[in-house]
Structures are given as structure tokens and as C-alpha cells.
Amino acid sequence: MSGMLYPNTVQVRYRERDFQGCGGDPATLLQGTEWVLEDMAGRGLIDRSRITLVFGVDGQLSGRASCNSYVASYALTGETLQVSQAVTTRMACAPTLGQQETLFLALLQEVQRFTFSADGALLLDTADGRQLLARRAKAL
Numbered sequence: 322m323s324g325m326l327y328p329n330t331v332q333v334r335y336r337e338r339d340f341q342g343c344g345g346d347p348a349t350l351l352q353g354t355e356w357v358l359e360d361m362a363g364r365g366l367i368d369r370s371r372i373t374l375v376f377g378v379d380g381q382l383s384g385r386a387s388c389n390s391y392v393a394s395y396a397l398t399g400e401t402l403q404v405s406q407a408v409t410t411r412m413a414c415a416p417t418l419g420q421q422e423t424l425f426l427a428l429l430q431e432v433q434r435f436t437f438s439a440d441g442a443l444l445l446d447t448a449d450g451r452q453l454l455a456r457r458a459k460a461l
Contacts, residue, residue: 348397351376351435355384356443356455361425363452367417372425374443374455382407382429387422388414393429402435402445428453 358372359365366372373384382395386409393407407426414422431447438444438454445453 348376348378350437351443352378355458357458358425358453358455359442360452360454361421362428364424367421370418370421372421373458386425387418388412389422391426401433404429404432406430425453 354375356374356376358374361372367387370387371385372387375383376395377383380394380396382393382404384391386407389409389412391407391409394405396403407429409422409426428447428451429445431449431451432445432453433448434446436444436446441456443455443457445455
């Protein structure tokens, strides 16, 4: 048993005994949607700024980091979620947006696991307890 979340519950009956466990690919819980960041380490976000995450089926993570776009790779291994250092575009940003972007990208690289809140928010946790909170983007 690991701490990793799985999309399915599996039940097996063997020699008159029932066994339960987890099944499916944990990455499918992250993929197939755009996640919009709402909070970063308890600091909130600058009004009308936008930070997004899109977990691709190819192990690529992309999105907006405030004023620049970014691309990184991600991997789910054992009980951890690992994110590589992101590559970004190089657009000029207002200083406060640039600081927010720098913090986001630093925290993203430190993420070690993911969970979901009771209301479905994605929680990305670092080893030192800081957290990124994101929700599924609303369909247009």
C-alpha cells in the first residue's frame, strides 16, 4: 500500500478470501483538464493574474506562470510526483507578476505529492508543507 492516489478500487477473491486494493493509472486523475491556480503557499494570487497547469498524457506539464508560458516534465513514481525545472518564454512582466511567477515555478519544482480536497481542488504539496491549490477550469 502506498500513499499515491489511484482512480479505481480493485477487489479480488482468491481461495475464499477477499482482497481490496487500488488500481488504474494515478496520472489520469490529473490529466484531461486545465487546472487554474487559486492559492500559492497560503499567499493567494495577484488579482486578475492567471496561473494554469495542464498535465499531458506524454508526461509534459505546461501552462501559464503569470505572464509567461512554461513547459516542464512530470513523473509519478512510487508515492511521489516529481516535476522538472520549467522552461519559460521570456516576456517582460510587471515586477510583482514576475515575483509571483518566480515563486510559482520554484514551488512547482519542489512538489512531491498530490491529493484532492473534499470539494475537488487539486492540492500539490512540497516536502516542507507549502501547497499549491488549483481547481478545474470552467468549461466555456
